[in-house]
Amino acid sequence: SQTIHQWPATLVQPVGSPLSLECTVEGTSNPNLYWYRQAAGRGLQLLFYSVGIGQISSEVPQNLSASRPQDRQFILSSKKLLLSDSGFYLCAWSVLAGGETQYFGPGTRLLVL
Amino acid sequence: GQQLNQSPQSMFIQEGEDVSMNCTSSSIFNTWLWYKQDPGEGPVLLIALYKAGELTSNGRLTAQFGITRKDSFLNISASIPSDVGIYFCAGHARGSTLGRLYFGRGTQLTVWP
Numbered sequence: 001s002q003t004i005h006q007w008p009a010t011l012v013q014p015v016g017s018p019l020s021l022e023c024t025v026e027g028t029s030n031p032n033l034y035w036y037r038q039a040a041g042r043g044l045q046l047l048f049y050s051v052g053i054g055q056i057s058s059e060v061p062q063n064l065s066a067s068r069p070q071d072r073q074f075i076l077s078s079k080k081l082l083l084s085d086s087g088f089y090l091c092a093w094s095v096l097a098g099g100e101t102q103y104f105g106p107g108t109r110l111l112v113l
Numbered sequence: 114g115q116q117l118n119q120s121p122q123s124m125f126i127q128e129g130e131d132v133s134m135n136c137t138s139s140s141i142f143n144t145w146l147w148y149k150q151d152p153g154e155g156p157v158l159l160i161a162l163y164k165a166g167e168l169t170s171n172g173r174l175t176a177q178f179g180i181t182r183k184d185s186f187l188n189i190s191a192s193i194p195s196d197v198g199i200y201f202c203a204g205h206a207r208g209s210t211l212g213r214l215y216f217g218r219g220t221q222l223t224v225w226p
């Protein structure tokens with residue numbers, strides 16, 4: 001069966017510091033991978049998605065970037081965090097044959113102080 | 114951009130009551146998904162719908178893909194305290210980017226014992 005991991009679970013970082021959040025998927029090959037941010041108020045905002053290694057599409061221009069160094073690894077980064085980057089970051093995966101159904105990871109809570 | 118209207122925003126019910134929530138879109142969707150999110154965790158897929166008119170059950174949960182392809186509903190029968198959480202609808206619009214899901218803003222469900 002497929003599983004999705006996110007690391008770390010919680011992170012407190014000062015403004016201006018770098019960021020690296022990791023997402024890994026097990027049990028499937030060639031997944032589509034997604035990064036979302038969920039702010040208070042519950043809405044889910046799509047940040048990046050990837051259909052393959054090295055292929056990244058950005059939905060919203062911002063202080064963040066994403067990379068996919070391996071088939072089942074998706075990384076969310078920032079060189080300098082802003083206060084507004086605080087939030088709950090969710091990684092998700094899907095497969096083309098799955099009819100657009102996405103499965104979410106446990107999330108990373110980021111607090112920028 | 115694409116908007117999903119999910120209602121109600123919140124519900125306060127007594128244990129044993131039935132619950133109904135719905136989602137409408139301004140354009141035709143070819144996939145409807147329903148998720149549940151517990152505090153501090155990632156959304157968990159409850160039901161996926163892929164055909165207009167499709168009615169699918171998962172235990173006490175039943176969801177339907179509207180005939181017009183612009184709406185979906187989720188029913189929960191005989192609610193129990195562990196049904197508490199935020200329920201999200203999501204969908205993939207016909208003709209939109211591969212893997213691009215649109216999300217409702219969620220229905221916060223509270224169940225009183």
